[in-house]
Amino acid sequence: MDEKDHEILHLLEENGRLPLRELATSLALPEDEVEERIRAMEESRIIRKFTAVVDWERAGNSRVSAIIDLKIAPERDFGYDKIAERLARFRQVKALYLVSGVYDLQLLATGQDMNEVSRFVSEQIAPMDHIRETATHIIMKIYKENGNPFFEREGGERLPITF
Amino acid sequence: MREYGSARARAIPPSGIRRFFDLLLTMEDVISLGVGEPDFETPWNVAEAGIYAIEQGHTSYTSNKGLLSLRQAVARDLSMRYGISYDPEEEIVITSGVSEAADIAIRALVDPGDEVLVAEPSYVSYSPCVTLAGGRPVPVSCHEKDEFRLTPEGLMEKVTRKSRVLVMNFPNNPTGGIMGTDEINAIAEVVVDHDLLVISDEVYSELTYEGTHVAVASHPELWDRTITMNGFSKAYAMTGWRIGYLCAPKQISELALKIHQYVMLCAPIMGQMAAIEALRNGEEEKNAMVREYRHRRNFFVEGLNRIGLTCHLPRGAFYAFPSVASTGLSDLEFAERLLTEKQVAVVPGSVFGETGRDHLRCAYAVSREDLGTALKRMEEFLSGLSRE
Numbered sequence A: 001m002d003e004k005d006h007e008i009l010h011l012l013e014e015n016g017r018l019p020l021r022e023l024a025t026s027l028a029l030p031e032d033e034v035e036e037r038i039r040a041m042e043e044s045r046i047i048r049k050f051t052a053v054v055d056w057e058r059a060g061n062s063r064v065s066a067i068i069d070l071k072i073a074p075e076r077d078f079g080y081d082k083i084a085e086r087l088a089r090f091r092q093v094k095a096l097y098l099v100s101g102v103y104d105l106q107l108l109a110t111g112q113d114m115n116e117v118s119r120f121v122s123e124q125i126a127p128m129d130h131i132r133e134t135a136t137h138i139i140m141k142i143y144k145e146n147g148n149p150f151f152e153r154e155g156g157e158r159l160p161i162t163f
Numbered sequence B: 001m002r003e004y005g006s007a008r009a010r011a012i013p014p015s016g017i018r019r020f021f022d023l024l025l026t027m028e029d030v031i032s033l034g035v036g037e038p039d040f041e042t043p044w045n046v047a048e049a050g051i052y053a054i055e056q057g058h059t060s061y062t063s064n065k066g067l068l069s070l071r072q073a074v075a076r077d078l079s080m081r082y083g084i085s086y087d088p089e090e091e092i093v094i095t096s097g098v099s100e101a102a103d104i105a106i107r108a109l110v111d112p113g114d115e116v117l118v119a120e121p122s123y124v125s126y127s128p129c130v131t132l133a134g135g136r137p138v139p140v141s142c143h144e145k146d147e148f149r150l151t152p153e154g155l156m157e158k159v160t161r162k163s164r165v166l167v168m169n170f171p172n173n174p175t176g177g178i179m180g181t182d183e184i185n186a187i188a189e190v191v192v193d194h195d196l197l198v199i200s201d202e203v204y205s206e207l208t209y210e211g212t213h214v215a216v217a218s219h220p221e222l223w224d225r226t227i228t229m230n231g232f233s234k235a236y237a238m239t240g241w242r243i244g245y246l247c248a249p250k251q252i253s254e255l256a257l258k259i260h261q262y263v264m265l266c267a268p269i270m271g272q273m274a275a276i277e278a279l280r281n282g283e284e285e286k287n288a289m290v291r292e293y294r295h296r297r298n299f300f301v302e303g304l305n306r307i308g309l310t311c312h313l314p315r316g317a318f319y320a321f322p323s324v325a326s327t328g329l330s331d332l333e334f335a336e337r338l339l340t341e342k343q344v345a346v347v348p349g350s351v352f353g354e355t356g357r358d359h360l361r362c363a364y365a366v367s368r369e370d371l372g373t374a375l376k377r378m379e380e381f382l383s384g385l386s387r388e
Ligand SMILES: Cc1ncc(COP(=O)(O)O)c(C=O)c1O
Pocket: A163, B036, B037, B096, B097, B098, B099, B100, B123, B169, B172, B173, B201, B203, B231, B232, B233, B239, B242, B243, B244
């Protein structure tokens, strides 16, 4: 990893579909070198995935998401890892973090509707061993996701020519 | 008809491209590479500090010099980045942008009849300010073969017994040229030999893409004869806030302060408070903008050279300055036809002085997408030309 790799990551994080040629000229590197660097970073899983940030509400799909805080009784020898890995395997869990504070784990779960999310919490999560307490926060509106604002704004206008 | 107005105001030539400008305003679907300001918005933490200042009732004048805490922050910043030190109590004046700083700096140093050497191609405001101060602007040419640096030979050609001041701006608008330590050393000798004072506009200092900026005043023999000007407009995308500053040894900064106190009183307080936040917590956002400008520069300059408009690599600011000499059109003709035929606006280089002739100033402070489209349209324009 060097400065150029970091720059590639910055550019791809902003736009994962930036054409290789443009990426190469922007960084003043040969195309095949950029390609090789990306490949190496994918291989070492620095780049986890190329994906899209979707506004599902606009797509007419009213999915329901919830942030769920969990208190965990850690296991001897494993701490939180084992239970966390079990939680992470549920299809509904989109993100999962170990956090400081009152709760131990925080997860983001998504379902087709409210019913699915509440059943997921009450039937799958809450009864699991080592889970002592849950607090579920239904997400009511998304303002920003993955660094992308989901609301429109006009912004200012510049004069067409200034010296 | 009787001519009203002062001889000095009348002596300032009208803008040479008013017709071009009027034309631009009537057109649609124009991609403008003519904008001399960042396309980014002010970083939100900085804007928020300005809003908070207003909410808290900070709507008054400040001391003429500007808020002491801002001057202290500026002093720390200049010393840390460029190794130049100024006393925040006595040697720094916060101004309404570098625009005001340039005016008061020139008026503080120039007497009627004095010659003021202006390194050209040059930002458009210095020469009119010199004229208004009763001085005589004398252009000093910087050439493409020197990557638009100011050279001692160029200076020697124009320096006379009447020369008092040298005005220079690196990284440069419109060429993107910069001056490194060696180049500053080289001109320092001429400056000292002829007892010139230097007004150095370093507003693009943080937009330096290879290595770091070298401040003119960092030369040990130049510090006490230099006015350093800088500001927040470009590095922090704060053009609308109108905050800049001027630094000079006490004897000089006091003169500038006298003028500032009568013409401006002080720079806007909410802007000053936002500027403090920019220096405290603006580094990361600034670096991200600089990185983006560098990428766009590489992409755009490569494109210009590929389509046949030869362009040196601009190492600072956000302008590319390609030559149109090979097309057989003058810079004005080229710019006008490119606008009417392909809806791309650029600024003819001669606007920035005689040495800018046959060049175009293209600001790459626009989105990559627009840069790509502009390049495509310019390429079409050029291939149309070659068929004529
Ligand atoms: C070289 C140069 N100096 C000064 C300015 C004006 O800066 P400010 O907004 O600080 O007045 C500009 C703006 O385009 C510029 O290019």
